[in-house]
Amino acid sequence: MTTVSGDQGYFDDEFIESFDELLRWRRDVRRFKTDPIDPEVVQEIIASAELSPSVGNSQPWRWVDVRSPEPRAVVKETFARCNAEALQGYRGERAQQYSTLKLAGLDQAPVHLAVFCEDETLQGHGLGRQTMPETLAYSVVTAIGSLWLAARARGVGVGWISIIEPEAVYRALDVPEEWRFVAYLCVGYPEKVDATPELERAGWQARTDPDARYFVR
Numbered sequence: 001m002t003t004v005s006g007d008q009g010y011f012d013d014e015f016i017e018s019f020d021e022l023l024r025w026r027r028d029v030r031r032f033k034t035d036p037i038d039p040e041v042v043q044e045i046i047a048s049a050e051l052s053p054s055v056g057n058s059q060p061w062r063w064v065d066v067r068s069p070e071p072r073a074v075v076k077e078t079f080a081r082c083n084a085e086a087l088q089g090y091r092g093e094r095a096q097q098y099s100t101l102k103l104a105g106l107d108q109a110p111v112h113l114a115v116f117c118e119d120e121t122l123q124g125h126g127l128g129r130q131t132m133p134e135t136l137a138y139s140v141v142t143a144i145g146s147l148w149l150a151a152r153a154r155g156v157g158v159g160w161i162s163i164i165e166p167e168a169v170y171r172a173l174d175v176p177e178e179w180r181f182v183a184y185l186c187v188g189y190p191e192k193v194d195a196t197p198e199l200e201r202a203g204w205q206a207r208t209d210p211d212a213r214y215f216v217r
């Protein structure tokens with residue numbers, strides 16, 4: 001018997017505890033096992049993400065399952081170039097540290113998802129975005145957040161790569177011009193799990209005091 005009662009408008013304490021655990025143990029993953037993921041599991045994860053909120057119920061996210069070696073090679077190449085350029089922006093110890101960070105798991109992750117925002121979608125009839133057009137892209141980001149959690153709940157890790165040129169990804173994937181590039185995600189089983197962000201463990205950036213980000217007016 002389940003005690004979780006979404007249909008009653010609440011969830012029990014056990015569920016809330018588990019949900020908070022999921023949030024605590026979600027990680028940005030860059031070190032993957034090469035084991036394949038059952039395509040059904042990938043579909044389940046995307047189906048969960050599809051339940052996300054979106055401005056005007058527009059569902060502007062577009063998932064591209066990148067399977068071919070050619071676009072994957074382009075993404076690897078643009079990552080390598082952008083990462084080398086990013087390194088040039090640091091000096092001294094920071095530069096040394098940056099050079100040792102692992103910032104993508106492109107070689108090992110079995111599944112690559114490029115996520116776009118359909119900026120010209122008619123779904124939702126323009127609701128909300130006439131005043132704030134950027135809310136379409138925000139909607140896509142909420143879906144990525146859900147996908148991250150839905151994956152982790154199934155033991156699957158997700159790594160978000162932003163150190164790439166959107167133009168190169170467009171060209172490689174040949175997607176419609178009105179799709180805005182939002183994210184390139186590596187998806188696979190993590191080499192190991194950890195409750196602490198990898199960048200914190202590497203001494204790059206720890207989490208800081210939440211009180212400093214909470215304001216009352």
Ligand SMILES: Cc1cc2nc3c(=O)[nH]c(=O)nc-3n(C[C@H](O)[C@H](O)[C@H](O)COP(=O)(O)O)c2cc1C
Pocket residue numbers: 026027028029030102103104160161162163196197198199200
């Ligand atoms: C919009 C966005 C872009 C990111 N881009 C990268 C990236 O290019 N490479 C990387 O290693 N991590 C990237 N990350 C992951 C963050 O570094 C990571 O979320 C942060 O360090 C906290 O770690 P955690 O996600 O494990 O809690 C990105 C995260 C977000 C939300």
